[in-house]
Amino acid sequence: VVGALGRHLVLVGFMGAGKTTIGREVARSTERPFVDLDEEIERRHGPVTDLFAQGEEDFRRIEEQLAAEVLARPEPSVLALGGGAPTSPATQARLAGAFTVWLPVDVEDAWRRVRQTGRPLAADEGSFRQLFDRRLAAYELVADAVAHDVDGVLHAALAIEVGRGARPLELAGPTALVADERVLDLHEPPLDTVVHRVRAEKTLAVAEELWAALRVPRDGTIVAFGGGSTTDLAGFVAATYLRGVAWVAVPTTLAGQVDAAIGGKTGLDLGGKNLVGAFHFPRRVIVDPDLLATLPVEERRAGMAEVVKTGLLAGRELWSLDETEMIAACAAYKASVVLTDPYEQGRRAVLNLGHTFGHALEAASGYSLRHGDAVALGLLAALRLSGLPEDPVVELLSPQPARVDPERAWAALQRDKKRRNGELVVVLLDSPGEPRLTTLPDAELRRALDSLIAG
Numbered sequence: 001v002v003g004a005l006g007r008h009l010v011l012v013g014f015m016g017a018g019k020t021t022i023g024r025e026v027a028r029s030t031e032r033p034f035v036d037l038d039e040e041i042e043r044r045h046g047p048v049t050d051l052f053a054q055g056e057e058d059f060r061r062i063e064e065q066l067a068a069e070v071l072a073r074p075e076p077s078v079l080a081l082g083g084g085a086p087t088s089p090a091t092q093a094r095l096a097g098a099f100t101v102w103l104p105v106d107v108e109d110a111w112r113r114v115r116q117t118g119r120p121l122a123a124d125e126g127s128f129r130q131l132f133d134r135r136l137a138a139y140e141l142v143a144d145a146v147a148h149d150v151d152g153v154l155h156a157a158l159a160i161e162v163g164r165g166a167r168p169l170e171l172a173g174p175t176a177l178v179a180d181e182r183v184l185d186l187h188e189p190p191l192d193t194v195v196h197r198v199r200a201e202k203t204l205a206v207a208e209e210l211w212a213a214l215r216v217p218r219d220g221t222i223v224a225f226g227g228g229s230t231t232d233l234a235g236f237v238a239a240t241y242l243r244g245v246a247w248v249a250v251p252t253t254l255a256g257q258v259d260a261a262i263g264g265k266t267g268l269d270l271g272g273k274n275l276v277g278a279f280h281f282p283r284r285v286i287v288d289p290d291l292l293a294t295l296p297v298e299e300r301r302a303g304m305a306e307v308v309k310t311g312l313l314a315g316r317e318l319w320s321l322d323e324t325e326m327i328a329a330c331a332a333y334k335a336s337v338v339l340t341d342p343y344e345q346g347r348r349a350v351l352n353l354g355h356t357f358g359h360a361l362e363a364a365s366g367y368s369l370r371h372g373d374a375v376a377l378g379l380l381a382a383l384r385l386s387g388l389p390e391d392p393v394v395e396l397l398s399p400q401p402a403r404v405d406p407e408r409a410w411a412a413l414q415r416d417k418k419r420r421n422g423e424l425v426v427v428l429l430d431s432p433g434e435p436r437l438t439t440l441p442d443a444e445l446r447r448a449l450d451s452l453i454a455g
């Protein structure tokens, strides 16, 4: 199991660490139920101060039972535990089945935030500090990851690590590196191991070469180093080699860092696109924006199309942030959607914003139109059909009308995989941040498609 996929996401930390505020926001963005254990105890049993007045032991018993109850629920939730809850051995054992993130806080900050709140354990500074020191070991024991804010929790929950600068990758067991040959000429490989150089091409031919050449055993790990073509390919090879071995993604394109390497979709292109594939989640995704320094401008533009898509879906101008923050925020947004719906049974389909029209144009061009330019046009269509201003797409991506045959594009649009009862499902926006899946009359779809084509 990777991170919090399909499991409860539990936040632990001392009083004043922000468990409730961050937990509520993580729950909202992953569309999971939120339970704040202290609030739930108060709702059922009255004020915590009163319970404490009757004896801390009673309070701990109630806390333990309630944690057990929430952790036994089948629907994955976000659970903020009280500061003392992780000291219970029974709760510690139950947390083994969940994904636990520790939100550390500085003792000074914690004291400043809680000293006037009347909490029973924040009455005097001396004992507060002692308690702080005693609790650290329990947080360390139960934590699967450490995070400092909402995006950090979302990253951790999908095993994404964002940071500038090469860090040698440490992995247990045998490994093999599948690397884009071009990237390997420009950057140091992320770990010292057997290297398989590949073309940036997710074809059956390249997959076959890899299947034949790989020597990793079942408990080995394949590391993918390259753009979306390489991570899709290596992830798929990992999903199928020996019926599945673990893999780690080190994306080297902007599109890869904000989108393609995140979320477990792997596959090959067959004739059309992505017709063969598997869900196989990478154990870790290492995102280092420094790797983008060598990226050709057209590849950066292609990646910006995914950034604009993400910003429109999230309802935030993510493209205005500095590069590292922009990438981190896009990765967090994608993680939030994938955590709601890992296998695209519902919400995850919103990530196709702009892609339905984009794919049709790409297909009609015989794949000579660049993917990023096609997505930019697709986003334009989505904004027009949503009745929203086109500015972000026009200003950031300057889409140019496609030189393709309109009939061919229309035929390609009608062949799209994303259909419901025979009708094409498109993603529109009620407003930025409010995506919606819908169907539209053919005439309207055709008009929008034609408006993207040079005529």
Ligand SMILES: NC(=O)c1ccc[n+]([C@@H]2O[C@H](COP(=O)([O-])OP(=O)(O)OC[C@H]3O[C@@H](n4cnc5c(N)ncnc54)[C@H](O)[C@@H]3O)[C@@H](O)[C@H]2O)c1
Residues within 6 Å of the ligand: 180, 182, 183, 186, 200, 201, 202, 226, 227, 228, 229, 230, 232, 252, 253, 254, 255, 256, 259, 260, 261, 262, 263, 264, 265, 266, 274, 291, 292, 293, 294, 295, 296, 299, 302
């Ligand atoms: N799995 C998913 O969820 C998902 C999502 C979006 C896109 N994709 C897939 O991703 C693929 C496109 O990936 P991409 O846009 O990342 O491009 P890519 O992997 O095809 O690479 C594009 C070019 O950039 C080069 N390159 C890569 N990193 C570089 C670097 N750091 N410096 C210089 N050159 C570099 C490559 O050699 C290649 O020539 C498509 O096949 C698409 O279907 C998958």
